[in-house]
Amino acid sequence: MASITIRNLDPEIKEALRKRAAHNGRSMEEEARHYFAQMAAPLAPLPETPVAASVTVSDPSSQTLAGKRICLIIGGGIAAYKCLDLIRRLRERGASVRPVMTNAATEFVTELSVGAIANDIVFSELFDREAEHDVGHIRLSREADLIVVAPATADLMGKMSHGLANDLASTVLMATDKPVLIAPAMNPKMWDHPATRRNRKTLQDDGIHFIGPRAGEMAESGEAGYGRMAEPLEIVSAIEQLLDDRPKPLAGKKIIMTSGPTHEPIDPVRYIANRSSGKQGYAIASALADLGADVYLVSGPTNLSRPHGVNVVDVETAREMHDAVHQLLPADAAIFVAAVADYRAASEADEKIKKEKGGINAIALTENPDILASIGNHKTKRPHLVIGFAAETQDLIKHGASKLKRKGADYIVANDVSPDTGIGGNTGVMGGDRNRVTLITKKKNDAWPEMSKKQVAQELAALVARQLVTTKV
Template sequence: MSALSQRRVLLVIGGGIAAYKALDLIRRLKERGAAVTPVMTRAAGEFVTPLSVGALAATKVYSDLFDREDEQDVGHIRLAREHDLVIVAPTTADRMAQLANGLADDLAGAVLLATRAPVLMAPAMNPAMWEHPATRRNHQRLLADGVQFVGPDRGEMAERGEAGIGRMAEPLAIVAAAETLVATVKRPLQGLLAIVTSGPTHEPIDPVRYIANRSSGRQGHAIAEALRKAGATVTLVSGPVSLPDPDGMSVVHVETADEMRGAVEASLPADIAVFVAAVADWRVASESAQKIKKNGGGPPQLTLAENPDILASIGHHPRRPALVIGFAAETDDLLDNARRKLAKKGADAIFANDVSPAGGVMGGADNTLRLVTADGVEDWPKLAKAEAAARLVAWIVRRMGRGEDR
């Protein structure tokens, strides 16, 4: 199996004649089981079209740093955090200069500055540009910063009569370098099984109405992705959300709290369980088979029944995971409620967050969490949900004893 199997690769396609090779590179990466997310610079669009790139990658092509829809949830940070590897192919002299000097005036630049994933660059330029002292300085600076390179190779250039070192490495050589680079990255949760719940549940009243909590699923999905990046084998149990399924994990779709509990229990045994879903506390005791109509006699009388407490059932389960984490979404008495949940539900940690309307947490791009354990309370700053997920998983790594001294 390739080291790229089930890895997420962000491919930055730069503006150069070698951009056409990026099409074959996408195909070669996908042959090895990688999911490829393309980012095209404006200049790249002069050489290959987003339509052809997107068709081969089978996903959206990103290009605009100021895209209103993507940047509602800080899209450049999300792209930087969700991927296991960033490949820049072709890498122009300008892109090298920008990254070497910390410039980020487009989406590709912002992603390259924000990523914590390894970066592999495949330079492609005229030999005179590659040999220029400024390019050589930038190359050395990027190497010192930890950026890896493949190529450039010696060969003929697009310009008639030009030859020398500057030709972009062939796609198979880039893939081989990517496999080697990914194989060296530490994945501290490798070999562990994790369950994550995410999103709301919908408890039907009749065929068209339901009881639910507000939840976009962004935080739960981000945590599942961060666990996967750390090497865990992840099962994501998701209520109804509009988010795409993350790559590289098993995703179980459910509607109700009962279905979610069943899916979680079916996923046991596990080493880690993180319960992020906003499960509805109540359901109607008897769902109507027909749509309830207004008949002038006032609102219908609905008898409610309590839904299962999934966190408590797993926290006290005979096959309880070694680490059980819950989320407490509260509008008042945040810490008191979180401490009660910690004691009552058999959890090792509760991440408490204030979901008062003024905070904008529910459905928003950011989160402010307070970590409550038997040892006390740790306040975290306001973070993008992907950042909060990465920090949570770093805490899990330490708690599971899977850090550097492992």
């Protein structure tokens, strides 16, 4: 089969791919692989409102890094090419980027291309007469708000952990008094090597921040595993969080969340599930983490990127979700967004149930544990704030109020998912990017206007913050 490269695509397709890759937090190459793997249709235009839950970075137009100065140290690995996109993403958000390149890095990308995109001088030599007339390595290490190392090779990590300073990059890192974020990138065997593991622990103990690496295919043929550098948008998100000096009203608060569907096996091939995408829950987890909360997200199967700064526990079934939530207690708050399957097969077949004449007469079902009720009515470890979600197709307020009482919740976030009166169609609540909810309490019902799921998440996170800061927990 013939191979293709991104640069050979038609300009319109290439632009659509670039937008969708940014939208989903992937590189263009990964986005293309994702579509081919899923046998997807040709790229379609993005919806007007981006899917907030699957992307954990800001809109570039929001200038989230305006006035921030980043010293970017580019190490000598094949992933160095990603730094060109990283620089562009940072500058889109208002940051200035001062590049420092190791000699090995110049073998992968040129100083000319890095300097052109950064719109700044590229520094690479420790003993540069012009740069060092005012002790340049000290100035570079101190004038930035953050030092970012991407890619952070095994060699650079080794130098950092052992305090070596024999080139400009390692000297800047030794001389800085600013936070340092590294994005490791190396062969999986190198990442798993005992020496690298020791260096990682040392750097973590020293307060160095990490983003990645991720699992995937390596540049070397036949090599795969943990070692791929985090994507530029992931690194941007980590930088935004490190430089975010806004008040964090939920700092020190532990919040348990559930999101996504559950899959209840019938046989090794089939399962009972629902249409939940997990987008709303992931958006809420991101919003809570953005306010400083220590968020534990128990997630059913989804295709979403993990929210940065959120502890994700992957589960498949309702019973696994129930057990994971209870193991995470105690907590200050618990928010149950997951669309948990109410029933499961009473017995799971060991072999695939074959199609026979007359079909399957019946599958015996049994009830799944009620996770929300088990926490809302917990005798000893009930969180101070318990919020449940209710997706209804009729009698929204009536069913939501009944659920509030039965489950022992403080709030029920009810939404109409019917195709007639809810936000129906292909962009419906379940799988779509928008939502319209009603907040139900014992005293009143508060109908919120239709908004993006990101906006719903931000409003709900603000509500949680108000509740927890005014309650002694």
